[in-house]
Amino acid sequence: MYIERVKSRQGGKVYTQILLRESYRERGETGSKVKKRTLLNLTKYPEAVIKTIDLALKHKDSPDELEHLLGGSVKQKQGRSVGAVWVLLHLCRELGLDKIIGSSRHGQLCLWLIMARLIEQGSRLSAVRLADEHAVCELLGVDSFTEDDLYQALDWLCEQQDNIEQKLFKKTFGDQAPTLFLYDVTSSYLEGDQNELGDWGYNRDNKRGKKQIVVGLLCGDDSTPVSVRVFKGNTTDLKTFGAQIEKTAREFGCQRVTMVGDRGMIKSVQIEGLKEAGFYYITAITKPQIRAMLKSGALQLGLFDSEQCEVEQNGVRYILRRNPIRAAEVAASRARKISAVQALAAEQNRYLAEHSRADFYKVTQKVWDKESKLKVGDFLKTTCTNRTITVEIDEAYLAEVQELDDCYVLRTDLPAEHAPTKTVHDRYKDLIQVEHAFRTCTTGHLEVRPIYVRKESRTRGHIFVVMLAYLVRRKLAAAWRDLDVTVEEGLKKLSTLCAMEHEIDGRQTGGLLSVPKPRPSLTRLFSALAITPPSALPRNGGRAASRKKLPDRRKAK
Missing domain, CATH: 3.90.350.10 (Transposase Inhibitor Protein From Tn5; Chain A, domain 1)
Structure with a gap:
């Protein structure tokens, strides 16, 4: 991961873009090629932030050297979760969802709603609380938002659904x-x-x-x-x-x-x-x-x-x-259901014999209810004569049904x-x-x-x-098929990879969030997806905060 400055000329003016990029290897039929992709556009960030990120990237493997260069005592504390959102954002980009949905504020919040549905299912309110635990603002580049913003994003998504489906259809199938x-x-x-x-x-x-x-x-x-x-x-x-x-x-x-x-x-x-x-x-x-x-x-x-x-x-x-295999299973299941009705009828006959004042109609109703529940009433006839329940099988109709098992x-x-x-x-x-x-x-x-x-x-x-x-x-399930992990378990594991916030001489650094090297179990999840985890992220001042607070909604005891 590195910072690259890209210059372009438009209308006689020279513009410079500052991009956070990473290199990756793409394997094809003719071999493998090293390519690069843009992770974040840093152009709008202050120069001090960019320099801090650049310095951290250059010395990410030597924290002692970084501390010496900064000239003070460096302390770290755990920040927000990075792993799950980083992976899901990459997959959304591979599917083209980021470009199809668009880079507007509503579009970015819709991307978070998609990720939140995969990480932890719940309401828009819970999605806001979840975003406060994940580096959503840093990775998506959105500012602060509440559940009201997510509701408005749903309204916008409904309006754009036809357009998004058409673009997604074209992206998925192309000309074929x-x-x-x-x-x-x-x-x-x-x-x-x-x-x-x-x-x-x-x-x-x-x-x-x-x-x-x-x-x-x-x-x-x-x-x-x-x-x-x-x-x-x-x-x-x-x-x-x-x-x-x-x-x-x-x-x-x-x-x-x-x-x-x-x-x-x-x-x-x-x-x-x-x-x-x-x-x-x-x-x-x-x-x-x-x-x-x-x-x-x-x-x-x-x-x-x-x-x-x-x-x-x-x-x-x-x-x-x-x-034929399924036909045998159906016949066996039907036989078990008939036996269950006959066994209940025999049990109720014993009850009627022992309780002379029992209501035979209510007792028979239990057998009829059993027939209805098991859906075998079409070829069974249950009657009660002289306080004795009889279950008869319509053999002709049953044979007709069995023909088409x-x-x-x-x-x-x-x-x-x-x-x-x-x-x-x-x-x-x-x-x-x-x-x-x-x-x-x-x-x-x-x-x-x-x-x-x-x-x-x-x-x-x-x-x-x-x-x-x-x-x-679907992409996650396909990539992790050979790993001993479900999609849900994999995302929970990735959520444990958190960014680290830094303090120098007791003061929080302005623009640096480093990400530690993942443990082996997480490395396998990243590798199966051919995704490289980040080593550093720019800090974003945005924060997800719910407008409705849980303590206010709880009933007083």
Whole structure:
């Protein structure tokens, strides 16, 4: 790491930029090259600060010599955390997020919101308190801010979302835009009822009595998220799909696109919309639709096998498959559920025999509730005659259900010359990557809940921050895959690397923050990412301070 002065001539005038730079080695197919990158523009800093940093860098490996040059007693004390923010800032730059979001104050605060979501999930208020423990102002070059500034940054991010997604799409795919997109929908329940997008709807979280929002995530063919949309909580999956068709066609400008969605996502209305846009689709059909096609003779049960089989009808391709291992697991699970209901019925019969005054209807209700909970009531018939509970199995219906155990049929209008049978099957299975992204963002590391905002714009901005944080997390997960550490653990370890503040003869130095050499466990994390930790940082007078204080909000005992 070193300081370099760069001169440039514009309009007959000579301008000098003072840059903090570092050298790194980039490996390619033809070998490795030594390159340099700019870490910070020091031009606006006082000359005394620049000289202090330059002196510290030149003598970073000889603190005794530095103390002698400074002519006094040098003392150090621990400063703010550097490691995690330094790594996340580098990854944001590699993804191009710093340039795409922009260098405005709002843009820099949005970058911090992305980093804060990865370091420690919480509200904007907690993000401010977290920034006071990390060298955010020094590394991002922002001045003091509060939670109100972060709320305004969310409003700004919502306004800029379409523009940012377009730039990010271009940065990610360049001229080779994907021809296949994966789309899925989830819901996220809300604590409270003041959110402007909150409403009652189909709740995937099984949280009764809570409003929700609906989130649709669009990914490229390599499962990279490219767009996220937030809808009111009562929006059905089918209605969210049209917005993504329009976005893909109009904003991304993609041609010959194939949209992949699950069986509840792409139905007749959506298929017509795709045809109007010139798009293709890959989806699955439901079990009742499979039975209807078997009854009509369009499909034969014998075609279901462990290998994919294809049938074409009226220009639509149907890919059939049965997973025998999964079918055996489903049959075993169903048998256990039936046994559990029968065991409960036997237990309640003993109770009725021992308690002559017991209400047989309430006792039978327990068995019915068990059936409903295990979802086996379709082929079980439970009755109570003469205070004896009987559980009968509808063998005919059960046999009909077992015929299609883990049988599934994919449906597509994509021509065979564009995608053979295996390709169609594999692309539909790729939807599991979108589900993984949802799990990471909702209940996993990034944990979108609780949503501590009420306004529509801030809700959309918050969800967009989570999507951008997921892009950064993917790079971390890929780089640390071979290390014995999770992404969460790695970031916590990096947060322990702190800058050092210096005092000379009891006085704090004006512009110097040094960073000690990381311990081996941290060095491995840096090396896996090909990132060099800083050895010094310029001091920034900015400070993150929350406007609302926790002691003021705590109830007096």
